[in-house]
Amino acid sequence: MKILISVLTLAGLSATSASALEPIPGSITYGGQPHSRLQKAPVGSVVTHDFYSGGNRYREIYLLQPDRSLKLTDRSQSSNH
Incomplete structure (x- = not known):
């Protein structure tokens, strides 16, 4: 049973990293990390x-990493009506 749980956990981690969101035009991290870093915000802050x-409206959610970079964690889309 423990082996099955370990295998399922590893499979979930692999699927998560393989399906990481990629920035699109308009994303903060499109073309790389921004030049200015969030220096005062605590690590783990949500942006x-x-x-x-x-023609679509997007909302992205980023997480501030320990190296002060932003990690894109979620994106939602709605039509521009």
Whole structure:
């Protein structure tokens, strides 16, 4: 039973890393990390970003990493109506 749980856990970790979100035009991290870093925000802070791209409205959620970079963790899309 413990082996099955370990295998399922590893499979979940592999699926999560394989399906990582990629930045799209308008994303904060599109083309690389921003030049300015969030110096005063605590590590683990959540940053939201709303923008339009290709006629659609997007909201992205980023997580501030220990090296002060932003990791894209979620994106939702709604039509521009």
